[in-house]
Amino acid sequence: MGTKNSIIYSIFVIVLIYTLSGCSNTDRLNREQPFERNDFIMGTIVSQRIYGKNAEKAAVKVVERLKEIEESMTVNAPGGEINKLNENSGKSKVILSSDSYHVLKTGVKYSVLTDGAFDVTIGPLVKLWGIYSEHPRIPAQAEIERVKELVDYRDIIFNEANRGVMLKKAGQMADLGGIAKGFGGDEAIRIYRDWGIKSAYVNLGGNIVALGNKPDGSKWRVGIQDPRGLQGAYIAIIPVADKTVVTSGDYERYFEEGGVRYHHILDPRSGYPARTKLISSTIIADKSIDADALSTSVFVMGLDKGMEFVEGIKGVEALFVDENRKIYVTDGLRKKVVFKGDESGYEYIEKR
Amino acid sequence: MNQGMNILKKGDIFLVIIVIAAALTALAFYNWSRDKHKEGSSAIVKQGDVIVHRINLNEIKEPYTFEIEGDYRLVVEVSNGSIRVLEADCPDRLCVKSGWLRYKGDIAVCLPNKTMIKLEGVNDSVDGISY
Numbered sequence: 001m002g003t004k005n006s007i008i009y010s011i012f013v014i015v016l017i018y019t020l021s022g023c024s025n026t027d028r029l030n031r032e033q034p035f036e037r038n039d040f041i042m043g044t045i046v047s048q049r050i051y052g053k054n055a056e057k058a059a060v061k062v063v064e065r066l067k068e069i070e071e072s073m074t075v076n077a078p079g080g081e082i083n084k085l086n087e088n089s090g091k092s093k094v095i096l097s098s099d100s101y102h103v104l105k106t107g108v109k110y111s112v113l114t115d116g117a118f119d120v121t122i123g124p125l126v127k128l129w130g131i132y133s134e135h136p137r138i139p140a141q142a143e144i145e146r147v148k149e150l151v152d153y154r155d156i157i158f159n160e161a162n163r164g165v166m167l168k169k170a171g172q173m174a175d176l177g178g179i180a181k182g183f184g185g186d187e188a189i190r191i192y193r194d195w196g197i198k199s200a201y202v203n204l205g206g207n208i209v210a211l212g213n214k215p216d217g218s219k220w221r222v223g224i225q226d227p228r229g230l231q232g233a234y235i236a237i238i239p240v241a242d243k244t245v246v247t248s249g250d251y252e253r254y255f256e257e258g259g260v261r262y263h264h265i266l267d268p269r270s271g272y273p274a275r276t277k278l279i280s281s282t283i284i285a286d287k288s289i290d291a292d293a294l295s296t297s298v299f300v301m302g303l304d305k306g307m308e309f310v311e312g313i314k315g316v317e318a319l320f321v322d323e324n325r326k327i328y329v330t331d332g333l334r335k336k337v338v339f340k341g342d343e344s345g346y347e348y349i350e351k352r
Numbered sequence: 353m354n355q356g357m358n359i360l361k362k363g364d365i366f367l368v369i370i371v372i373a374a375a376l377t378a379l380a381f382y383n384w385s386r387d388k389h390k391e392g393s394s395a396i397v398k399q400g401d402v403i404v405h406r407i408n409l410n411e412i413k414e415p416y417t418f419e420i421e422g423d424y425r426l427v428v429e430v431s432n433g434s435i436r437v438l439e440a441d442c443p444d445r446l447c448v449k450s451g452w453l454r455y456k457g458d459i460a461v462c463l464p465n466k467t468m469i470k471l472e473g474v475n476d477s478v479d480g481i482s483y
Contacts, residue, residue, distance in 0.1 A: 034474065038398060040466045047459075047480070134443060206483035214479075225483035231450040232458065232481055247482040253444060282482060 032215055035059060041066045042181055043076060043132075044205025050192065051199040051215050058195040062188045062202070069187065072100050073180045075123060075173065076132055082174055086123065090170030093159065101163045103176050103183050103289070104156070110179075110293035111153035114309070118297040119268035123173025124150040131264045136255050138262060144271035151268050182292025185209035185244060189288075206252075209244040209288050226344065227251050227280040227321055235327065235346045236319065237338040238284060246291035248299045249280035249321075267300050276302030280321040283310070284333065290316070303328060321346065392456040392471025395435045397428070400466045409433050409471075422465040435469060437462065 035055035037048045046066060048059050072081045082104075085094045096104065107120030124147045130136040139147075155168035167174065181204045192200045192211050200211040201220055210220040222245045223234030238245060250263035250273070267274040281299040285291040294316065298306030303320050310318040310330055317333040325346045329337055339348050397405035399422060407430060415431035417438060424442040428435065434454045437447040442464040450460035457475030461468045 038468055038470065040400065040463070040468075044463060045461045045468060049474070049479075201479055203480045203482075206481070208480055208482045210479075220479045221477070223478035223481045225481050231446050231460070231483070234478060234481055237478060238482075245482040249483065252483065 037063070039063050039066075042070045042184060042204065043074075044181070045203075046184075046205070047203040048188070049201045050197055052197050054195040054197065055200075058192050058197055058200075061191050061195070065187050065191060066184045066204075069099060069180060069184050072097060073103065073176045075175055075177070082176060085165055085167065086173040089167035089172040093157070093164040093166035096163050096165050098163065099183075100176075101158075101165065103179060104165065104174060105158070106183075106289055107174070107176060107179055107293065108153050108156060108158075110290075110297060114297040114301065116153070116268055117300040118178065118293055119151055119153050120176070120178070121151050121153050121155065121167070121172055121174055122178075122266060122268050123175035124171060125266050125268065125271055126175055126177070127173065129262075129266065131253060131266075136262070138257060148268075148271040151271075178296045179289050179292045181205060181207050182244075182246065182287075182289035185288035185292075207244070207246045207288055207292060208240075210240050211242065213241045224282055224319060225249065225251075225280070226346075228325070228345075235321070235340055235344050237340075238282075238319070238333070239336060239338070240284065243284055243286065244288035244291045245282060245284050246288060246295045247280060247282040248295040251279065265296060265299050274300040274302075276300065276306075277323050278303055278306070278320055279323050281306060282319040284317040284319075286315055294318075391433060391454060392458065392473050393433075394472040395430075395453065396470055396472060398468045398470070407435065409435060420465070420467055422467065424462070424465045426462060426465060426467060428469065435471075436460065437469065440465075 032051060034049045034051045037059045039046050041063065048062060050059055071079065074080050075082055075086065081094065081096050081100045088094050104120065110118045111120050128139050128143060128147045150169060150172045155172055157166045157168060185202060185204050185207050188202045189209055189211050198212045199215050202209050208222050213219055219239035219241045222238045222240055224236045224238065225247060226233040226235045227249050248265055250261060250265065252264060254261050254263035263273045265274050278299055281295050283291040283295040298310060298318060301309060303322060306320065307328065307330065310316055317330045319333060319337065320328045327346050327348045393408060393410045395407045395409055396403050399420065410433065412430055412432045415429065417427050417429045420426040420428060424440060426437055426447065427439040429438040434452045436452045437450065437460050440448050440462060442462055447460045447462040453460055453469060453471050455475055456471050456473030459468065459470045
């Protein structure tokens with residue numbers, strides 16, 4: 001036994017240390033550089049992060065597809081099928097593409113499921129409040145009452161055979177703003193799969209959709225925006241794989257008047273921004289179109305009804321934040337969510 | 353193994369300890385330098401489809417500001433290791449509310465002006481924010 005053996009022994013120990021420290025595996029697998037791309041589409045920013053071969057090609061296809069969806073479904077720019085449908089309200093039916101037909105139908109599905117807490121015909125109210133305009137304003141009560149009459153998803157007449165659709169009353173407007181981004185996210189994932197991609201992540205203005213795991217096998221870590229913090233600050237992390245995470249909050253688009261916050265999530269039944277003491281609601285689901293509709297729905301329903309509603313849907317989880325900065329989650333999320341702790345200023349309520 | 357240990361001479365044990373110490377130091381240094389990397393160094397400023405600025409934040413000696421014109425006007429402040437939108441005359445000012453960008457993956461977006469500032473790279477703590 002001499003110097004030679006002790007050197008061998010040392011090498012063995014060094015290898016052991018490096019292996020146990022865990023830096024080798026994870027690092028090597030994540031060292032593969034993802035392809036990243038950011039684009040302004042659908043009135044928001046779309047960030048893609050894709051691993052593996054064909055990443056760039058797939059990203060381009062996703063951008064093209066999202067632009068196509070935006071053009072046919074927008075109500076904030078001229079042209080497109082939904083504008084045509086709205087212009088012909090009370091007059092004649094319009095033949096829709098299978099995309100628009102499918103998204104509108106899904107919108108009606110959630111309008112029915114939520115008993116009108118979500119309403120795909122909210123268009124006239126959105127326009128009245130000027131939510132997406134330069135100068136949003138509080139309308140007169142009489143105006144709200146009058147316009148509210150036009151909001152009713154039961155007034156959409158569908159002809160399944162030829163995808164002909166008509167809004168019954170003149171002035172009625174479908175608005176896919178609450179679900180089109182969700183549909184876009186699902187389409188992005190479909191395109192990634194078509195290109196053989198196993199690991200990708202896309203963020204459509206806060207709607208997150210994750211394909212597979214990260215290349216090292218770990219889950220994607222999705223931060224939930226602090227509703228009263230800096231943009232980008234988060235209160236919790238939800239690890240996900242093959243899931244979508246969509247959040248609705250009163251902080252995204254709002255104006256204040258007389259100390260009252262008027263935000264962009266309108267309650268179709270009152271005609272006013274939803275006042276339910278919630279300041280944020282997050283949905284975790286398989287399909288982003290579902291999550292998009294549901295996050296708005298439960299925000300309008302409020303904590304109690306929203307929680308009950310989500311617990312009744314298989315495969316869907318939720319996280320709520322109320323105005324007292326208390327956080328509530330569904331049973332299925334309890335073991336998965338990681339909280340930032342008390343220093344964040346939020347309190348996690350485990351049992352209600 | 354036990355037998356092996358017994359046969360090791362005093363000098364051998366000393367050598368083993370030194371090599372292990374060196375290994376641990378190297379590992380500590382490696383982790384430290386990796387932590388340093390979490391801070392982003394390259395900021396890109398994109399307006400529409402065009403990258404209008406690419407800034408190496410580590411080379412900034414004196415803080416300075418510059419303006420981005422468009423439908424709205426943004427004032428961007430740059431200092432060593434960080435960048436932020438200082439002022440904006442757009443309606444929602446979400447870009448200003450993003451504060452200082454310091455870490456890889458940090459992002460500030462002005463939708464009305466189609467402007468984005470992002471520190472290149474992937475963030476270690478979160479992959480993205482749902483908002």
